[in-house]
Amino acid sequence: MPRDITLDTHLPHRPDTVWRALTDPNALSQWLMPVDGFTPVVGSRFRLTAKPMPGWDGIVHCEILAIDEPRHLSYTWHGTQMTTPTTVTWTLTPTDDNGTHLRLHHTGFTGLGGAILRLMHRGGWRKFLLRQLPTHLTTTDHTID
Template identity: 35%
Template sequence: MNNLAAQSAHLADTTSIVIDEVFPHRAEVLWRAITNGDLMGRWMMKPNGFAPEVGNRFTFQTTPAGAWDGTIRCEVLEVAPLERFAFAWRGGDEANVGYGSKLDTVVTFTLKRVQTGTRLRMEHSGFVLPKNDTAYTNMGKGWVKCVETLSTVAGEQA
């Protein structure tokens, strides 16, 4: 299989969670809410060791399962102020099936100013199906709640 065919096969086996909404907040307000560790802890999970700098490694802690200690290992991949923020989201263990299965994904927030505020597109990409079905389903529901809470936290900062 050539490299292009291998990439296409890989992409066909993955899926993303995408939330795309317009918020009545300025881009600066949303940017601060998604790149400030204290605020992030209010709408998602409290990060440990977070800094919005490319290469920064930080963690989130959630419920352990089987061979997985519950630690989500992250690394900041991109910081384009007021436009794009991305980080790796890795966790789980190969020995786990269902909750806690091995996960190697990327979370990307893209902001765009619009007439009524700011369009926020959140994409959590790289879920390998069917291996990551449980994470994809659970996190899909979780991200909806997180983005709702993000709007509230951002509104408090405006």
Template identity: 40%
Template sequence: MTAAAEQTLSVVVERELPHPPEKIWRALTQPQLIEEWLMKNAFKPTVGHAFSLSADWGTVECKVRTVEPNRTLSYSWDAAPLESIVTWTLTPTASGTMLRMEQTGFRHDQPMFYGGAKMGWPKFIDRLEDVLARLD
């Protein structure tokens, strides 16, 4: 197998949000808030914690990999045969926070997963923004 064949694709969504990192962190790590913008879950911000995300179309198996409160969160995102990593990065700005979501690990022979993520993540983040607008 060539090196080019082993390379994977990533989906990146970046948005500057008018909220402090602490508020966004709550929406990324509290199960009842995650359910409002993403899917049903049993998330805990603990490295090694395994959890599932479930929707009407199926289930995603996940495991927490990185937790740096108010800064970085990553977890595996496995929906067989897709094995990927989702990483959230929060960077304070003058007017709020730059939110960066990156999902890595899409193989070139998985165009449906890649296309679905490219279409889906901006919609999930729109819903995340709606949740943040309602939070105190």
């Protein structure tokens, strides 16, 4: 069984628009989870907060590992139920139709516990990437002031 999560989607929005959805705290809070302390700078730490559930307090601790605007963003992902942090990487590639190919790669799931967490995270990422992000991009004004 693969140990990583890789999801790909095509979005009919320019890479700079998709990039803002991945790096603007207000946008992240609308389609992913409420975010606290996000600054798109290597080494900065932030938290994502969701509804707690048994075995998880609802908080994901993250730290920016790499950033190459508007093509690449990578950060740690460490929930309290995880023994070691995992890594989330977003890769944006422009497409010929002025859209964006977006890839999510979530790595670092180890052992039996990691296999279970991988299954849980995969379902969440599918919802966020394939439903919530496209809805956010379609229903939000992306003009720059």
